[in-house]
Amino acid sequence: MRERVVLDVSFLKSHGSGTASPTWWGTLAFMLIEGTGFALAIVIYLYLMSLAPDWPIDSQVPALTAGTLMTVVLVASLAPNMLVARWAKKQNLPKVRFGLVIMSLLGIVPLIIRGFEFPAMRVSWDRNAYGSIVWLMLGLHTTHILTDLVETLVLTCLMFTRHADNGRRYGDIADNAMYWNFVVATWLPIYVCIYWVPRL
Amino acid sequence: MVDDGPKRDLRDTALDTAELDRHLTSIWRTRHGLWAALSTVDHKIIGRRYIITAFVFLFLGGILSLFMRLQLSQPEARFIGPDRYNQIFSMHGTNMMFLFAVPVMEAMAVYLVPLMVGTRNIAFPRLNAFSYWMFLAGGILLWVAFAIDTGPDVGWFAYVPLAGPQYGTGKRADIWAQMITFTEISALCVAVELVVTIFKQRAPGMSLDRIPLFVWSMLVTSFLVILAMPAIMIASTSLILDRLVGTHFFNPAEGGDVLLWQHLFWFFGHPEVYIIFLPAVGMVSTIVATFTGRPVFGYLAMVMALISTGVLAFGLWVHHMFVAGLPRLGESFFTASSMAIAVPAGVQIFCWLATLWMGRPVFKTPLLFVIGFIITFVVGGMTGVMVASVPFDTQVHDTYFVVAHFHYVLVGGAVFPLLGAIYYWFPKITGRMMSETLGRWVFALIFVGFHLTFFPMHILGLAGMPRRVYTYQPELPWGGLNMMVSLSALVLVSGFLLFVVDVFRSARSGPVAGANPWGAATLEWATTSPPHCYNFRRMPVVDSGEPLWTEDELPAASGLRVDRRELLITTVVAAMPEARESSVPQSIWPLCTAVATTIVLIWSIFTPWAVVWGSIPVAVALTVWFWPKGAPEEET
Amino acid sequence: MHLKHLMLSVILVCTLVWIAVMMVLAYALFRKRRDPAEGKAGADKRATIIVSAAVGATVLIITGLTVASFYTTRLIDADGEVALTIAIKGEQWWWRVTYMLNGKPDFETANEIHIPVGRTVLLQLESADVVHSFWVPSLAGKQDLVPGRTNTLALRAETPGVYRGQCAEFCGLQHSHMAMLVVADDAASFERWLAGQRAESLEPAEPEPTAGQAVFLGKPCAACHRVRGTPSAGTTGPDLTHVGSRDTVGAGVMERTRGSIAAWIADPQTLKPGNNMPMVPLTSDELRAVSAYIESLK
Numbered sequence A: 001m002r003e004r005v006v007l008d009v010s011f012l013k014s015h016g017s018g019t020a021s022p023t024w025w026g027t028l029a030f031m032l033i034e035g036t037g038f039a040l041a042i043v044i045y046l047y048l049m050s051l052a053p054d055w056p057i058d059s060q061v062p063a064l065t066a067g068t069l070m071t072v073v074l075v076a077s078l079a080p081n082m083l084v085a086r087w088a089k090k091q092n093l094p095k096v097r098f099g100l101v102i103m104s105l106l107g108i109v110p111l112i113i114r115g116f117e118f119p120a121m122r123v124s125w126d127r128n129a130y131g132s133i134v135w136l137m138l139g140l141h142t143t144h145i146l147t148d149l150v151e152t153l154v155l156t157c158l159m160f161t162r163h164a165d166n167g168r169r170y171g172d173i174a175d176n177a178m179y180w181n182f183v184v185a186t187w188l189p190i191y192v193c194i195y196w197v198p199r200l
Numbered sequence B: 001m002v003d004d005g006p007k008r009d010l011r012d013t014a015l016d017t018a019e020l021d022r023h024l025t026s027i028w029r030t031r032h033g034l035w036a037a038l039s040t041v042d043h044k045i046i047g048r049r050y051i052i053t054a055f056v057f058l059f060l061g062g063i064l065s066l067f068m069r070l071q072l073s074q075p076e077a078r079f080i081g082p083d084r085y086n087q088i089f090s091m092h093g094t095n096m097m098f099l100f101a102v103p104v105m106e107a108m109a110v111y112l113v114p115l116m117v118g119t120r121n122i123a124f125p126r127l128n129a130f131s132y133w134m135f136l137a138g139g140i141l142l143w144v145a146f147a148i149d150t151g152p153d154v155g156w157f158a159y160v161p162l163a164g165p166q167y168g169t170g171k172r173a174d175i176w177a178q179m180i181t182f183t184e185i186s187a188l189c190v191a192v193e194l195v196v197t198i199f200k201q202r203a204p205g206m207s208l209d210r211i212p213l214f215v216w217s218m219l220v221t222s223f224l225v226i227l228a229m230p231a232i233m234i235a236s237t238s239l240i241l242d243r244l245v246g247t248h249f250f251n252p253a254e255g256g257d258v259l260l261w262q263h264l265f266w267f268f269g270h271p272e273v274y275i276i277f278l279p280a281v282g283m284v285s286t287i288v289a290t291f292t293g294r295p296v297f298g299y300l301a302m303v304m305a306l307i308s309t310g311v312l313a314f315g316l317w318v319h320h321m322f323v324a325g326l327p328r329l330g331e332s333f334f335t336a337s338s339m340a341i342a343v344p345a346g347v348q349i350f351c352w353l354a355t356l357w358m359g360r361p362v363f364k365t366p367l368l369f370v371i372g373f374i375i376t377f378v379v380g381g382m383t384g385v386m387v388a389s390v391p392f393d394t395q396v397h398d399t400y401f402v403v404a405h406f407h408y409v410l411v412g413g414a415v416f417p418l419l420g421a422i423y424y425w426f427p428k429i430t431g432r433m434m435s436e437t438l439g440r441w442v443f444a445l446i447f448v449g450f451h452l453t454f455f456p457m458h459i460l461g462l463a464g465m466p467r468r469v470y471t472y473q474p475e476l477p478w479g480g481l482n483m484m485v486s487l488s489a490l491v492l493v494s495g496f497l498l499f500v501v502d503v504f505r506s507a508r509s510g511p512v513a514g515a516n517p518w519g520a521a522t523l524e525w526a527t528t529s530p531p532h533c534y535n536f537r538r539m540p541v542v543d544s545g546e547p548l549w550t551e552d553e554l555p556a557a558s559g560l561r562v563d564r565r566e567l568l569i570t571t572v573v574a575a576m577p578e579a580r581e582s583s584v585p586q587s588i589w590p591l592c593t594a595v596a597t598t599i600v601l602i603w604s605i606f607t608p609w610a611v612v613w614g615s616i617p618v619a620v621a622l623t624v625w626f627w628p629k630g631a632p633e634e635e636t
Numbered sequence C: 001m002h003l004k005h006l007m008l009s010v011i012l013v014c015t016l017v018w019i020a021v022m023m024v025l026a027y028a029l030f031r032k033r034r035d036p037a038e039g040k041a042g043a044d045k046r047a048t049i050i051v052s053a054a055v056g057a058t059v060l061i062i063t064g065l066t067v068a069s070f071y072t073t074r075l076i077d078a079d080g081e082v083a084l085t086i087a088i089k090g091e092q093w094w095w096r097v098t099y100m101l102n103g104k105p106d107f108e109t110a111n112e113i114h115i116p117v118g119r120t121v122l123l124q125l126e127s128a129d130v131v132h133s134f135w136v137p138s139l140a141g142k143q144d145l146v147p148g149r150t151n152t153l154a155l156r157a158e159t160p161g162v163y164r165g166q167c168a169e170f171c172g173l174q175h176s177h178m179a180m181l182v183v184a185d186d187a188a189s190f191e192r193w194l195a196g197q198r199a200e201s202l203e204p205a206e207p208e209p210t211a212g213q214a215v216f217l218g219k220p221c222a223a224c225h226r227v228r229g230t231p232s233a234g235t236t237g238p239d240l241t242h243v244g245s246r247d248t249v250g251a252g253v254m255e256r257t258r259g260s261i262a263a264w265i266a267d268p269q270t271l272k273p274g275n276n277m278p279m280v281p282l283t284s285d286e287l288r289a290v291s292a293y294i295e296s297l298k
């Protein structure tokens, strides 16, 4: 078919950010997938709990310290995370670099705390179904911390190279920050579920 | 090079048609050669591969069904022993559902959706390539396992504890569970690509009420994939954990639960059947519109029906568990919700009938398949309504009545529309028409063969024949009908064989099609057949739901760069232009990542450490994949 | 509504709906069309009304079907006073049957259930290994046997007779050969049967069965099977105390005759490949003797 030009788009930006960026939507879609996964894990937890005569099965409730510390650290990490997102939006390279270094460190701390959380469950994964599901939930969340950490590290390295000053990179950083918010947000219901539900 | 190569920031406005074509081709094309083939990100090439691969799986799965029919043709036949038979029916179901039906629908969408919404490539083209490789790897894994006698033998829904560590010894159930991971990863990737393509890459002016119905159906399907597949991912992961590292999710002795598996599986499994069916609804709508020469009656009603089917799909799963011993009152709720699905299904059927009534049907092969679809699917829907009744289902659950139901809806409801769609879009994909004469024969053989094969199964089921039996005793009154079913399957197969012949013949020497051989209304027919590597010379602009019926020339946008792969981003609701965006060039890294992921997934059937060590190469491959390489597409 | 009536009415209603849809389809496709400029606006309006009416009819019909289905479900469950409780355990690939008396096991048998005609019998369904499903089509719908759970099913036969049933949930290699018989007896024969089953096995009188008993006790048979009244106390396989009174061998693989018993013992793996009874090597004399013994266990 012959074309008849009716619209001139040459004035448009050659890269969209925020909701004009496919990557942003893609990140959102993957968050929806993973969020469904987390929700299902919680449902499995509650389902198994509803079947068991006592809960936790054959075990004590998890020790609170590590998990609570985790919650505090994760919530606290939201502040620098949002700053990074804001700096990225303003395309402020020095601040973004600084923020990313901080966020990389803040990504490592939870992994260390997680190392204490698994023993705090006081049950191993192969002891009974209670152990299996709490380990699964912690494992699932750890994977998310880990993947986001790797992504943050890669982006940090990238921002110290010649590829740094590019609108797309700032978009990636904003998306990565959004994803970290998601990792923190999913932790809260899991925290309540693992640590407080058995105490009810 | 003779060509001076694209200049930086060269716009299409500066070029005449021939020049423009030359520049676009040089920037978008996939070169010849193996390397280019392995690294291409063109949605048309990947889509074509996807379709062909899925059809190969259809044929393989069909051949398995012939072995089953051979064994079942007489009582106490000894062609195939129980062990092999169990592998065969499990392979048939698993292969048909996970390697054929879902992928083929997504494959059609990968090819068609970008064309139908008027863009140049799917969103996240590299993810798309990755998704294909994962699909291929999962399929190869399953079939190689089968070839070495390690094929899954626990049915396509792998109920525990039969599939658990204690009774499912060996690696067969692991193969099943890990094959799920492969196909789910690939399905999820495609779903994300489609959602973003449909949300953000529609032609300017293609507001929500002008989206072609096939595209709507794929949007709803993609959301179903996104919300349903995590359930099976969690289920199959827990199964692997139970089997590999001794967790107790499904072990009642340690606080686990057997029905938990069934709940998780069917929470996915029911939406799965609509993941297969809804795209078919889209295909039927498209074909009906074209061959009646008018838009489908009740566009809004159709869209609402698609959406409400999608929503309801999540509230039906218990109807697969009516005899598992759940509380009766709860079950009755699921009877009601399952019956309620008949309403949106009815809306769709009635709207198509109204369209056929008011339009002028042209009886070409695609429309024949649609008519076959309506006849067959309504039977399948009616038997669906029957089994939705709890007391009714206590009699026919796990019998050949259910086998009949789901082949009526799967083959009649999805494969018929798919074959119609192949006849319909074949000229677009290959540039050549399929044979109308052979097409009629194909339709007749498949339609008649199908009903002769599957209708008697209703009677067998009502006469008490359970499914998944490798044989039955001579004194049971099932022998005659089974023989008839098996013989009729041969008619069905001859139809498929003729179809294969037609495809090969037409691809080589069919009549040349031209851009729009059927006089259709949607944008994929606005470009050449087969489409250019860049799909459209200029990005189309639309102001109606049937752009090609209202315009003689294609309204288009100009001002895009032609020195890099560029397309338009538009707003979600109104499809107002928002940005020019680049589309990534080809890359070998999706393949590398897929290979690395394949290694982890297969290795982790044997040891959990695979996940630890294997993810390193995956991370490396992903990093290289995303690392900027200085292409013009990375500029802002 | 009775289950059979419900099924018939549902099938009838759905068939009629299908026929109606097909008639509309045929008319829509082949009706005579007048000139191309048929009044379009009016047609659209008429179509809207007809389609809406059809949707309304759909809603009415499925509501009717749902309600009918609901009341039938209630009827199935409210099944009067229970005359007898039988515990049934699904095993790969046979049925362990335990008759209960006042909540305690009375006696055990396998693959064949006798029930008094016209009385409601409650089955307690459990599984020893994987999911099975208890289904006797002529008497009731099916019910799964789920590991870790106890399901119940009410069974009632109105006329005396032998009803065939079969495992309906895929349970592995020999799912196909996991049948059972339900025999509905009149009150007197049922009581006679009960008394017979409660009793221990009779000491064999003839020389051949006596020799067979020695073989049975001396070979691995006794490790898996129990014959009450003898030292054999195995519980892996079916209780054989009165196996000679049952109609089939191997959960319905064959009719019980001397020949089929011998064939089963000689090579269970060919008759029912993969089942959990191994082939025990026996000389032909031993085989003849042990078959005679098994047959004598009436």
Ligand code: HEA
Pocket: B273, B274, B276, B277, B319, B320, B338, B339, B341, B342, B345, B346, B347, B349, B377, B378, B380, B381, B382, B383, B384, B385, B387, B388, B389, B393, B396, B397, B398, B402, B405, B406, B409, B410, B413, B414, C017, C021, C057, C058, C059, C061, C062
């Ligand atoms: C494409 C796939 C597909 C589709 C579309 C459907 C559609 C439906 N299915 Fe089916 N189903 C399967 C695939 C599908 N199914 C598979 C694969 C299984 C078996 C899995 C396994 O066990 O291996 C299964 C099993 C299955 C069961 C479990 C049976 C059992 O295991 O015992 C049930 C029970 O409720 C059910 C119900 C329905 C219903 C109510 C619909 C409805 O959506 C149908 C709605 C359509 C209509 C009703 C026709 C059109 C409507 C009209 C013309 C309006 C007028 C209608 C009325 C007045 C009633 N299906």
Ligand code: HEA
Pocket: B058, B059, B060, B061, B062, B063, B065, B066, B068, B069, B089, B090, B092, B093, B094, B096, B097, B100, B101, B154, B155, B156, B157, B403, B407, B410, B411, B415, B453, B467, B468, B469, B470, B489, B492, B493, B496, B497, B500
């Ligand atoms: C979309 C899905 C789909 C499709 C298309 C089919 C197609 C067919 N199926 Fe089935 N089937 C299922 C999905 C599907 N099936 C599922 C999910 C199950 C349940 C499994 C389980 O219980 O776990 C099942 C179970 C099932 C059973 C029950 C098994 C049992 O319970 O023991 C039977 C029995 O007859 C059967 C038969 C058939 C037949 C005859 C076809 C025919 O329509 C096939 C026709 C096609 C062909 C015969 C291919 C033709 C081949 C060629 C043309 C070769 C040419 C090749 C080259 C030139 C390269 N299927």
Ligand code: CUA
Pocket: C090, C093, C131, C132, C133, C167, C168, C169, C170, C171, C172, C174, C175, C176, C178
């Ligand atoms: Cu037991 Cu099937």
Ligand SMILES: [Cu+2]
Pocket: B269, B270, B273, B316, B317, B319, B320
């Ligand atoms: Cu369903």
